[in-house]
Amino acid sequence: QKEVEQDPGPLSVPEGAIVSLNCTYSNSAFQYFMWYRQYSRKGPELLMYTYSSGNKEDGRFTAQVDKSSKYISLFIRDSQPSDSATYLCAMSNTGFQKLVFGTGTRLLVSP
Amino acid sequence: DVKVTQSSRYLVKRTGEKVFLECVQDMDHENMFWYRQDPGLGLRLIYFSYDVKMKEKGDIPEGYSVSREKKERFSLILESASTNQTSMYLCASSLGWEISPGAKNIQYFGAGTRLSVL
Numbered sequence: 001q002k003e004v005e006q007d008p009g010p011l012s013v014p015e016g017a018i019v020s021l022n023c024t025y026s027n028s029a030f031q032y033f034m035w036y037r038q039y040s041r042k043g044p045e046l047l048m049y050t051y052s053s054g055n056k057e058d059g060r061f062t063a064q065v066d067k068s069s070k071y072i073s074l075f076i077r078d079s080q081p082s083d084s085a086t087y088l089c090a091m092s093n094t095g096f097q098k099l100v101f102g103t104g105t106r107l108l109v110s111p
Numbered sequence: 112d113v114k115v116t117q118s119s120r121y122l123v124k125r126t127g128e129k130v131f132l133e134c135v136q137d138m139d140h141e142n143m144f145w146y147r148q149d150p151g152l153g154l155r156l157i158y159f160s161y162d163v164k165m166k167e168k169g170d171i172p173e174g175y176s177v178s179r180e181k182k183e184r185f186s187l188i189l190e191s192a193s194t195n196q197t198s199m200y201l202c203a204s205s206l207g208w209e210i211s212p213g214a215k216n217i218q219y220f221g222a223g224t225r226l227s228v229l
Contacts (some may be wrong), residue, residue: 008151036220043115043201043220044154088153099167099218103153 003027006089007103015111019076023089023102026070030091030100034064035074038086038104047087048074079109114138115221117202123227130189132224134202143185143208144218145169147175148199160185192228200224 006023013019022037032051036044048063050056050072056063062075072091076083089102118133120142136143144159146169156169158177174196179184185204189196203218 004153006153041222043203043222045220046217049217090154098156098159099154101154103151 001026002100002103003100004089004091007105008083008103010106010108012108012110013079015079015109016078017109019079019083019107019109021074021076021087021089021105021107023072023091025072025091025100026110027091027093027100028067028070029093032092033063033072034090034099035061035063036088036090036101038088040085044088067079076107079107081109081111083107084109112189115202115204117200117221117224119121119224120222121225121227123229125229126164126193128189128192128228130192130226130228132187132189132200132202132226134180134185134187134204134221135183136185136204137183138204138206138219139182140219141177141182142205144203144205145175145185145187146201146203147171148223152176162206165228190202194228195227197228198226200226 004025034049035047037047038044050063053065053067060077064073086104086106089105090099115136142161145157146154148154155171160166160179176188201223202221205218
């Protein structure tokens with residue numbers, strides 16, 4: 001069993017839809033949770049990070065962590081075609097020393 | 112803006128060749144990382160370095176070595192390339208270690224090098 005599980009998709013939605021991307025994990029020691037966005041033929045870029053449980057909002061993006069269920073989510077409101085990319089979750093148990101990544105979910109937002 | 116530059120976007124090498132992948136960051140970051148990314152497997156850490164001339168093995172170091180002679184440059188070396196090392200290689204850097212969360216430890220990635228070993 002992988003330490004971090006993420007549905008590879010693709011997830012296809014129409015423009016304007018609310019998107020929910022999720023990861024589950026098995027290591028209860030993880031405390032830091034990140035979401036990266038990776039466009040085709042580019043390196044990942046950090047979207048959001050959270051510490052422990054709770055929600056964090058940044059514009060159209062909301063990151064949610066439920067440590068009791070070992071489940072993290074990224075919500076995208078009013079999705080745009082420019083949001084089409086692969087979204088990677090990542091997590092760590094000692095700051096950002098070593099990150100464990102999910103395999104990524106490919107998102108396609110159609111106009 | 113942080114810039115992490117990988118010397119090649121695409122590279123084709125033959126089995127048995129010695130391959131060097133170069134990475135340079137321009138933000139005086141302490142830490143640098145090498146990952147490989149494969150479909151269905153995600154990003155896997157090969158090696159990382161938290162200081163000049165210091166290195167630590169990641170999860171899949173076999174068949175690879177690294178060099179960090181200067182703070183801004185981190186090289187990944189494939190001593191004798193094999194076909195199973197065909198992959199996307201990503202370099203990343205971060206400012207430094209910190210116990211509490213903060214921008215100091217965000218990893219910034221380069222654009223990647225797609226290596227094919229024939």
